[in-house]
Amino acid sequence: MASNFADLFEHAVDAMPERTAVIHGDRRVTFAELDERADRLASYFTSLGLDTSAHIGFQMHNSIETMETLLATFKLRAVPINVNYRYGAPELRYLYDNADLDALVYHRSYAPAAQAALAAVPGVRHVFVVDDDLGSDAIASDATPYEQAMAAGAPGRVARERSADDLFMMYTGGTTGMPKGVMWRQEDMWRVLGGGIDFYTNEPVADEYQQSRVGTGNPPTTWLMLPPLIHAAGMMPTFNALWSGATVIFESSFDPRRIWATVAREKPFVMVLTGDAMARPLLDAYIAAPSDVSSLMVIASGAALLSQPTKNALLENFPDRLISDSIGSSETGFGGIGYATKDDDPGRGPRVQTGRGAVVVDENGTPVAVGAEGWLAKTGAVPLGYYKDPEKSERLFKTVDGKRMVITDDRARAEEGGHITLIGRGNMVINTGGEKVFVEEVESVLKSHESVFDAVVVGIAHERWGQQVAAVVSVAGDSDVDFAALTGHARRYLAGYKVPRSIWVAETIVRSPSGKPDYRWARDRTAERSPDHRVE
Structure with a gap:
């Protein structure tokens, strides 16, 4: 079973070629069209010597071109490297160098910071600029125009014998320290965040064709994906949707009024967002100018938890909808999911049903008793470690009783029925x-x-x-x-x-x-x- 990101996407393409895959503004592409352009880009990358194991950075907001870049990279068995487009030149210099980038694709909006950083990192051999839908006219004289590269690529799928062991890497951090790359086998990341394990039943899917097979047998759903693809909270739900034959809607930037207009026009069934940072402005905009939300049945938050007042407001303004809150990280994947109820104690801490392999342990990695506090850990499908940082890898990724385990900095309390209550991050604790x-x-x-x-x-x-x-x-x-x-x-x-x-x-x-x-x-x-x- 390949369980490779490119294979999973191609299964969906082969099963549902004429379905709409991505909507971005007034642009729409089918699965077949997205696949064809990704193949052309992969072909051009290959002509430059960017092949298996090459590190290709993408410094891009959500767009069709971002998905093409990701898919082209995975098709080659190369490694896409997420680059936070909010970073300044010093942080970019560090990341470009630390990640050993061979190539970089960026939106024109980010040209000034990217070019300043690239001048100090000569190892980045190839640079591509994507014309910016945000209206930037920044000059990128040393970059190859993206559409020129696309036109030079040959049609047809690039022949590769892909593997479940092919590398997936997600750079994380930067708010409390410099970014670090978390390395995963692609099958393991698929299992923990891409739908390879059912989020609701905790059961692994039967095979790599199950998502496309189920998608073929059901009418397509539409997902409005608000978190950026440069984070796992945006990238992995997007892939999960596409592998299942769903349509994904992207917005270039976070504009609450425009987002509600998109909801009214495109009729998404699911909206994926990130905690209060997105939910609160969206609520304010909706209350000020209500719009048609009749299609919207699920509002799912990941990467940052919703506060209780925000949950209350969502339930009041969108009754009879499912409001979910999930936990996880680049180091653990999916950790658990909870569902919003009104007027919970805001001082209690978020409570979720744990995902497969999630457990609360003591300092030795031993599971704690119900009612006891410890560290949130994950067993089963876990990362290989941090890129070029064996010391940090050894501290976080351990083998306990013969089993691989990642023990996080998150404090939690074990509850009855497989639930946990999150207490807080140990590395952010205040000692008073x-x-x-x-x-x-x-x-x-x-x-x-x-x-x-x-x-x-x-x-x-x-x-x-x-x-x-x-x-x-x-x-x-x-x-x-x-x-x-x-x-x-x-x-x-x-x-x-x-x-x-x-x-x-x-x-x-x-x-x-x-x-x-x-x-x-x-x-x-x-x-x-x-x-x-x-x-x-």
């Missing part, structure tokens, strides 16, 4: 006077207050306690923050030592494209100015 505070717990409570739109929590140095809890918040609407009311609200759900002692107000909270808070930005903000409020 010997007491441990997980920032996610405090953030969830702060965001449940009516005056707070978003929040990020960090520890700041304190002479007596070592660290104190601090928060940066943005306000909801035009109101000011009632600090006394906010602090009183926090005390209702949190122990006294967890209540933020200093609060800064920002116009917006800076997050990554995947929706994760930028903790470096928050720490810099607390260091650069006095707080707007102190709790005595």
